[in-house]
Amino acid sequence: MIFTPFMLGSLPLANRFVMAPMTRARTDQPGDRPSELMVKYYGQRAGAGLIITEGAPISTVARGYSLTPGIYTQAQIDGWKRVTDEVHAKGGKIFIQLWHVGRRSHASIAGEQPVSPSALKVPDRVYGPLPQGGFGMIETGEPRAMTQEDIDATIADFTQAAVNAMEAGFDGVELHGAHGYLLEQFLCRSSNQRSDCYGGGQENRLRFLLEVIKAVTSAIGAERTALRLSPYVGGSGGLDPELPELTLKLVAALAPLGLAYLHLSEGGGNGTPDRFREQLRERYPRPIMVAGNYTLESGQAMLNRGLADLIAFGQPFITNPDLVRRCREGLALTPVDDAAQATFYGGGAEGYTDYPIA
Template structure:
């Protein structure tokens, strides 16, 4: 099933293997503009059924990592056109992940105090500027609680970013609602202790994510919209949120009639709980539309998930760093180039080294 086609409204995918979104911090400065090097990187990996391009901030305050590409200026749109054109020339499909990090940022990255559902900081580090002018991991700043005007503006920013992505040639967008970023922060009580209509009950904590999803659906069509969730992952949170599974199930019940492009579950990273068969079956029962899973999958485990009917698409992250021809390697049962310590050193920032210089099998 890995290599079978999969129909989507934005076009049939050549296979069910997806390149997961991964921050690589290779933009042109100033302006965080997507460039030719990035276009080459994605073009090399265009045999994936679908590429989800790296997390892309929807505004300046949405930023949490330096050197990441934006999608809120005409320069960004023109820069991204290089990537979408390159991928489409290879017959590939590509979505853009729309990103707002919320409190997982620093004032020197966002250009202002980071925003969050509530003014709650937890120990956390992000990739940002250092005192010597280089880049490295820095402790996040204390966030301020978003006002209702902030919430309205952020929803509008998501909508404009989605429109910009379509103008840039993307086949759709994925909203980043995982990994302790802004939408995830609103869904969890440990980060959302608001006393207004956006906090408290499970439905209230879903209000903002649902407003964003509905607004983006209205702007570009639900068939071009997806969302990433991580209810089994505690990244960005010091405490376990006791009802995040229930909140996720409630969200999925409300997403099901929308017929989004897919729902993407990120698993098996950081502080995580392993997904059980009963969890997967319940999610499938609640949500009959396309489901994608990412998280340390192998070819064998991915195939098993497809065969059991739990998922429709399987996403791979780090294997795509070192294996641009991952689909071909899977087809031929070839050994993969390992993602090792050297590969980890060149994940963020830099040039072609460790980015576009991994050889495809010939």
């Protein structure tokens, strides 16, 4: 089943393999523009039924990792257009992940003080400029609480980024609502201690995310809009005990909208109870994607049980550009070893576009 075609709404996918979003930090500077190396990298992996790009910041203040490709300037749009043209020329489909990191940033990366629902910092490290030069992991800065003006501007930034993505030729967008970034920061009590209509009870904490989704779907269509969530994967503030319950309320509200898919990031996969997956399926009849160290066998098992429609693979796609073919033909996979991990962030072609194709 994992090798069979799948209709994602009206978008035909060649198979049910998805390349998960992974930060690689290989942009052209200045301006954080998608590079020619990125064109080659994504084109090499077009055998996936669907590619989801690395997170693309929707504005300067949205960025929390240096050298990541934005989607808010014309130069960035033009760079992404070369990527989508290459993937489409090779028969692939591609969504861009729209990203706002919120408090998981530093002024040296974002160009200003990071923002969050509340002015609450937690210990966290992100990829940014080092005092001695170059880039590496640095401590995040103190965020400031978002004003209503900030909230309105951020919703507008998400919407404009989605419109920009359509101009760049993407098949759709995935909103990054997982892993302790801004959208999830509004959901969690540990990061959202507001006293206005965006804080307090669960309905209020859902408000910002729902407003973003409504704005984006109004601009580009629900069938081109997807959402990633991680209710059982703790972000920088740890695991929020209310998040699974809140997620079920959220997906029930999303079900009638007709989104392209719901993407459940499970980390290692073992922490997500089967009962939650069943409840998710009961409340959400649209396509469900799962990611979390899946293998060919465990991914196929999820499809067989009807708890997912698409399986996202992360690191195996880094070291195996032709992952789908290798799995189909039973060929050995290039492992993700220490040498591969050393080239995850930044650099050039080494560990990026130089992996062999069988």
